[in-house]
Each structure stands twice: as C-alpha cells, then as structure tokens.
Amino acid sequence: MKRFWMFAIVAWMLMVSPALAADQGLYASLGAGASLATDIDESDGTKISFDPGWHVTGAVGYDLGQFRVEGEIGYRMFDIDTVTGPGVPPGVTGDVTALTFMANGYYDVDLDSSITPYVGFGLGISDADIEVIAPGFGTLKGGDTEFSYQVMAGAGWDMGSNMVLTAGYRYFGIADSESPDIHEFNIGARFMF
DSSP: OHHHHHHHHHHHHHHHHHHHHSSOEEEEEEEEEEEEEOOEEOTTSOEEEEOOEEEEEEEEEEEOSSEEEEEEEEEEEEEEEEEESTTOOTTOEEEEEEEEEEEEEEEEOOOSSSEEEEEEEEEEEEEEEEEEEETTTEEEEEEEEEEEEEEEEEEEEEEETTEEEEEEEEEEEESSTTSOOEEEEEEEEEEEO
C-alpha cells in the first residue's frame, strides 16, 4: 500500500509541476459590478428589501500556476427599498455599506487557450454600517463586524502584456443570520508583475 501512495504522490507532482512553473508571480486586481441582496425577514415580522447595489474590489496576490492566493479589500453599498412590519412607519429609507477584508484562494482550469475558467473560495470579515431614516423618528445608525465568506466562479481572458480581463459571479455571505445573502456579477482586470 505504501508503494501505491508513493507512486500516486510522484505522479501528482509530475502533473502539477509544469502547471506551477507557468505564469507564476505577483499580481494586483481590480473589479466592480452589480450586487443583489436578498430580503431580510426578521423574527418579529419586519421585512427589509434592498434596491440593486454595487461593489468594488481590489486585491494583491500570488499566482502559483493553476492556483492563486490573494488578499482582497472590497466595498459594497445598497439602498434600502422598503421596510415593513409591526410598528414601522411608512416611508422608511436608508442604506447599508460594508467594508470587507478577505483571504481568497482560486483554482484556474487550464484549457490551453486564452480563456481560463476559475473557481474560488474566500474567508474574512465584513464591517457593515446601516443608516435608517424613519419619518418622525429621525436617523438611526448602527454597525457590526462579522465573519464573512464567498464563493466565486468565472473566467479570465489573457490579453497578453501581463493583463487578464475577468468576468464572474460571486456569492457573498455574512455569518450573522440577520444579514442578507448577496449575489454579485463583476468584471475586472488582473495585472501580473
């Protein structure tokens, strides 16, 4: 059995080594796009819905060939569309913003072409702030920092000259059960050094 595992490890190393030797190095990336937050249904019957929002991200990472690791900073913003529920006055408005810090890992699917699909996963924190304007009550503000996670999928198009254009989908979640799930569609660019 030991021989089998030794053979398997050596075979895996031989397959992975060429992939790790290609296109390695530091990179920086920028991205932006649309963010769609799900409604929040509170246990007391209050429901909060959001208008479509937007996000921007920036990251610095290292490309290991088919694998990439990076640190990412992001900013997200949503306007509150409606708030309904017991004791909620009509006409409540406001917004939610979040500053995020994530550690991401990606796997690039090598198709031996200029288009490279990818999948990724990230863990980090979100520092969210909410501002609610309630007629007759004034402005209420609050905030919290929570554990966050994200799952990404998309594709990169190698433009040459150390630049890759990207387009993808991201599911962004916040561990707090009262936070919305966020679906994001983004475009961006990655610059190799």
